Amino acid sequence: MLLALEGATVRLGGRAVLDGVDLSVAEHEIVCVLGPSGSGKSTLLRAVAGLQPLDGGRVSLDGRDQSRVPAHKRGVGLMFQDHQLFPQRDVGANVAFGLRMHGAPKGEQAGRVGELLDLVGLPGAASRAVASLSGGEQQRVALARALAPRPRLLMLDEPLGQLDRSLRERLVVELRELFGRLGTTVLAVTHDQGEAFALADRVVVMRDGRIAQSGTPLEVWQRPADEFVARFLGFENVVEVTVGGEAADTPWGKVPVPEGAPQGVRSLLVRPTGVRIVDAGLAGLRCSVTARTFKGTHVTVRLRPEGDGGAPLLDAACALREAPAVGDVVGVEFDVAEVAVLG
Numbered sequence: 001m002l003l004a005l006e007g008a009t010v011r012l013g014g015r016a017v018l019d020g021v022d023l024s025v026a027e028h029e030i031v032c033v034l035g036p037s038g039s040g041k042s043t044l045l046r047a048v049a050g051l052q053p054l055d056g057g058r059v060s061l062d063g064r065d066q067s068r069v070p071a072h073k074r075g076v077g078l079m080f081q082d083h084q085l086f087p088q089r090d091v092g093a094n095v096a097f098g099l100r101m102h103g104a105p106k107g108e109q110a111g112r113v114g115e116l117l118d119l120v121g122l123p124g125a126a127s128r129a130v131a132s133l134s135g136g137e138q139q140r141v142a143l144a145r146a147l148a149p150r151p152r153l154l155m156l157d158e159p160l161g162q163l164d165r166s167l168r169e170r171l172v173v174e175l176r177e178l179f180g181r182l183g184t185t186v187l188a189v190t191h192d193q194g195e196a197f198a199l200a201d202r203v204v205v206m207r208d209g210r211i212a213q214s215g216t217p218l219e220v221w222q223r224p225a226d227e228f229v230a231r232f233l234g235f236e237n238v239v240e241v242t243v244g245g246e247a248a249d250t251p252w253g254k255v256p257v258p259e260g261a262p263q264g265v266r267s268l269l270v271r272p273t274g275v276r277i278v279d280a281g282l283a284g285l286r287c288s289v290t291a292r293t294f295k296g297t298h299v300t301v302r303l304r305p306e307g308d309g310g311a312p313l314l315d316a317a318c319a320l321r322e323a324p325a326v327g328d329v330v331g332v333e334f335d336v337a338e339v340a341v342l343g
Contacts, residue, residue, distance in 0.1 A: 001024040001025065001063075002029075003048065003060070004060040005044070005047075005060075007020045007021070007058070008020070009056035010047060010209075016209050018040045018043050018047065019040070019210050020210070021040075023204065025153070028184070028185055030185075030188070031200060031201065032188045032196035032197075032200035033189045033206060034204065034205045034206065035205060035212075035232075036207075037191065039207055039208065040208070040210075041206050043209075044206070045078070045155050048076065049078050050066065061074065061152065061153065062152070075149075076152065077149065078146065079145075079156050079157065080158075085130045085141060090129055091129075091130065092110075094130065095145045095148055096109045096112070098146075114126065116144040119147075120140040120144045121140060121174070155186075155188070156189070157188075159190075160190075160195060168192075172195050173198065193232070193234070201216070202215065202216060203217050221233065222340070224342060226267065227267045235269055235272075236315050237271070239268055240267055241255070244263060248261075248266075248341070252305060252311050252312075252332070253284055255268065256336040262341050267343055268340070269340045269341075270314075270334060270339050272300060272317035273338050274334055274336075274337065275334065276333040276335055277318060277331070279330075280330055283331030283333050284331075285332040286330070287329070287332050288327065289301055289324050289325065298319060298320065299317070299318050299323040300316070301315070301318055305332075316332070
């Protein structure tokens, strides 16, 4: 493993911001750490970079303990959310900064700067002023600067956080392709699951300084570890149930569960795509439509179950042409392929 954290712990103000974290990153792997504000993801990044001392555990690079290695000698690159470019220097001088710090000859610096600006899509921009750059261009310059010294590990802290959504969606695809071509090992933190899932080989979800789940984007999306992870990913159809055999007793009635699902009292997730809207007379669960939200590719419909049981609201994903109107009464069935028993 290129990077290994073993029991990494950081305490601030008496609270464990990182609480015994074990995490490894293989060479050429792209790992994205997800989590809400205060979950410890940025502290983890700073600890790996040597900017935040550990109170317990250790960080290793290439099998070597980094506890006595200062930040500037760890051979890692770090790119912050606000880019932290030097406004008094032009683009070329910004990109060359790390090379100058490492004592690279001027001829080598110029060649490397030109190579990297081509790589990030800014050919011939070396003499441009930083103030003349758009947000997306500044992001590219900051990336080129981080890559210039050829770091063993590139770390990104909310790298696209200040950009508008359309630009983020385009750049995250470009970053994935770029890192693949370069064989770059990447550890990134973000609060945006869409960004993480598009970029990462592996996603790590953090909660209160600990790792709640680690897996491929598909694994985490299809089988969240628990209710916290499911709700963080944006799923709302999560309830406590009792699983018996191939069905669960839920506030919405009997819901089928996958074969081999854990039995007993559990949390159950029904993805919106698993809530099928049918004719009200053809299903046991009748609901009234309370809201519709246009999502571009589909419509999310909020459903209120009828009756006095106080069953939680349901979210269903529908094709635009098939979405019922607010106030309609519909029936609901559940698709077992979109049901997950958590924990």
